Amino acid sequence: xxxxxxxxxxxxxxxxxxxxxxxxxxxxxxxxxxxxxxxxxxxxxxxxxxxxxxxxxxxxxxxxxxxxxxxxxxxxxxxxxxxxxxxxxxxxxxxxxxxxxxxxxxxxxxxxxxxxxxxxxxxxxxxxxxxxxxxxxxxxxxxxxxxxxxxxxxxxxxxxxxxxxxxxxxxxxxxxxxxxxxxxxxx
Amino acid sequence: xxxxxxxxxxxxxxxxxxxxxxxxxxxxxxxxxxxxxxxxxxxxxxxxxxxxxxxxxxxxxxxxxxxxxxxxxxxxxxxxxxxxxxxxxxxxxxxxxxxxxxxxxxxxxxxxxxxxxxxxxxxxxxxxxxxxxxxxxxxxxxxxxxxxxxxxxxxxxxxxxxxxxxxxxxxxxxxxxxxxxxxxxxxxxxxxxxxxxxxxxxxxxxxxxxxxxxxxxxxxxxxxxxxxxxxxxxxxxxxxxx
Numbered sequence: 196x197x198x199x200x201x202x203x204x205x206x207x208x209x210x211x212x213x214x215x216x217x218x219x220x221x222x223x224x225x226x227x228x229x230x231x232x233x234x235x236x237x238x239x240x241x242x243x244x245x246x247x248x249x250x251x252x253x254x255x256x257x258x259x260x261x262x263x264x265x266x267x268x269x270x271x272x273x274x275x276x277x278x279x280x281x282x283x284x285x286x287x288x289x290x291x292x293x294x295x296x297x298x299x300x301x302x303x304x305x306x307x308x309x310x311x312x313x314x315x316x317x318x319x320x321x322x323x324x325x326x327x328x329x330x331x332x333x334x335x336x337x338x339x340x341x342x343x344x345x346x347x348x349x350x351x352x353x354x355x356x357x358x359x360x361x362x363x364x365x366x367x368x369x370x371x372x373x374x375x376x377x378x379x380x381x382x
Numbered sequence: 383x384x385x386x387x388x389x390x391x392x393x394x395x396x397x398x399x400x401x402x403x404x405x406x407x408x409x410x411x412x413x414x415x416x417x418x419x420x421x422x423x424x425x426x427x428x429x430x431x432x433x434x435x436x437x438x439x440x441x442x443x444x445x446x447x448x449x450x451x452x453x454x455x456x457x458x459x460x461x462x463x464x465x466x467x468x469x470x471x472x473x474x475x476x477x478x479x480x481x482x483x484x485x486x487x488x489x490x491x492x493x494x495x496x497x498x499x500x501x502x503x504x505x506x507x508x509x510x511x512x513x514x515x516x517x518x519x520x521x522x523x524x525x526x527x528x529x530x531x532x533x534x535x536x537x538x539x540x541x542x543x544x545x546x547x548x549x550x551x552x553x554x555x556x557x558x559x560x561x562x563x564x565x566x567x568x569x570x571x572x573x574x575x576x577x578x579x580x581x582x583x584x585x586x587x588x589x590x591x592x593x594x595x596x597x598x599x600x601x602x603x604x605x606x607x608x609x610x611x612x613x614x615x616x617x618x619x620x621x622x623x624x
Contacts, residue, residue: 198469198608199585200399202577204559205408206544209490213482213508214546241413248494254432254552264431266551269386280433301427302387314428316555321410323401323576325555329428343423351418372417381420382391382429382553 203324208248210318211284222253222281222295227274229258229296233364234330234357237289238317241372245289249319253281253293253330255312260299269302297332303342310337310344317369327380330367331356347378354378391425392553392610393469401576408572409533425553432552435478440510447483447509447523455505457486457524461594461602462560466517466547469611473517474554480546481521482508488527488541497529522600528567540567540574547607554609561587562603 223229238246256262256279261271263278279298283291295313303309313330331338333356338344344352354377357365369377403415448455462481466474484490484507487499491506507526511519526541542559549555561568568574568587577583585608594602 198467198471198611199579199582200396200469200610201556201558201607202579202582202586203400203556204544204573204576204586205410206546206557208494209482209484209492210544212490212492212506213480213510216508217480217510241417244413246414252555254428256428262427262431264434264551266389266431267386267427269427278433303426304387304424306387308387309426309428312428314552316552318557319414321408321412321414323403323405323408323411323573325557326403326416343426346423347421371414376416376418378418379416379420380423381394382423382425 205320205323206250206318208320210248210250214250214282215284217282218284219280219282220293222255222279222293224276227257227277227296229298232295232297234293234295234367235364236291236367236369238285238291238319238369239289239371243373245285245287246319246371247285247287247289249285249289249317251283251285251291251293252316252318253295254314255279255295256298256301258296258299260301262301271299300337305342307340307342308337310335310341312341312343327382328369328377329355329380333357333359333365351378387427389425389427389430390612391430392551392612395610398579399577399582401578405572405576408576429553430551432550432555433548434550435476435512435548437476437512439478440512444510445521447505447507447521450506451504453504455485455502455524457502457505459522459600460525461520461522461591461596461600462543462588462605463518463520463591463594463602464604464606466513466519466607466609468549468554468609472611473513473515474549474609475513475515475517477513477517477550478510478548479513479519480508480510481523481543483523483543484526484529486524486527488529499527499529525562533572538567538570540565540571545607547609549609556607556609558607559586560605563587563589
């Protein structure tokens with residue numbers, strides 16, 4: 196039996212009428228273990244104009260590198276109060292802000308561990324289906340051996356790695372097009 | 383420990399069932415579609431897992447968009463129901479389905495919607511449900527109106543509902559739109575026509591559902607949605623195998 200996959204359609208310009216209420220800007224409630232990080236960024240289009248109607252959704256492991264999901268068979272500590280899902284909307288300047296904890300390393304293909312990362316999907320008017328990307332962390336030795344980063348042309352890898360701002364927060368911008376176009380995945 | 387990273391992935395989307403990012407007839411894609419090739423990657427634990435939900439994540443009343451205010455919204459009341467399945471025909475239980483829509487006049491309760499049609503103080507246009515063990519869902523709402531947009535001269539969006547779906551893994555995440563049978567605007571709509579496969583396009587159109595139509599109360603429409611499935615065993619993961 197094989198049913199036909201439902202086609203994606205754009206979220207359109209009015210997605211915030213529901214998603215604003217259901218946004219999750221703070222992924223880690225008080226008491227969750229791990230280094231707290233604030234990730235801010237902007238989304239810009241091919242003209243460099245801010246994208247003011249986008250939704251970013253994030254999914255990540257806890258600081259021990261364990262996903263709150265039954266398909267994760269790693270023998271690592273689960274934390275009951277950490278789900279790992281975030282949802283933020285861009286503002287009138289195309290900006291967003293997500294507060295979370297830095298995830299631990301998780302198992303990867305062929306026994307090679309993956310560097311700490313956050314899985315991201317992006318929706319907006321003008322996207323007929325979501326974009327899929329990842330956020331990696333700066334000053335992280337494991338990035339050099341990450342099995343997914345190593346699939347990305349070396350000149351484009353930096354688009355996936357957040358940078359540290361003077362105030363200690365992380366910055367990660369999304370360029371939909373242009374010389375610094377963010378790497379988007381297909382999987 | 384070394385094999386915990388070897389996972390059973392979801393199938394790649396079948397050829398032509400999904401729109402491309404760039405579809406110039408839908409003008410907003412031109413400056414927003416990526417121009418570099420996507421980087422192909424294997425699914426890992428990070429993609430086959432994802433947020434899970436339970437019935438407790440929505441209020442029991444969130445299925446009913448006609449009961450969110452003091453009065454009843456204007457418009458044609460309707461029931462929309464169906465099942466959420468994967469490509470293998472297996473029900474997807476405990477899946478969060480969010481839905482949003484315009485009111486009966488074709489106006490969204492949104493600050494950037496300046497269409498000259500009335501807002502309805504009794505209609506917000508957002509609801510949520512979690513599928514049951516067999517993948518069933520059900521909404522009660524009003525039929526949305528068609529509305530004009532500025533994509534091209536005299537452009538009108540066919541009446542539609544937006545559906546957002548979480549399966550069991552982030553790789554199954556899907557947002558789509560449901561249309562209504564017999565709508566003459568469909569063939570002129572670039573969002574609808576962006577889906578290359580004619581059968582996949584047709585599946586975005588709901589069907590009149592006599593069995594769930596409530597006598598003297600509301601017409602029903604049926605809309606089943608299909609998420610990416612997994613191959614039966616990890617040994618059979620040839621690309622695009624069906």
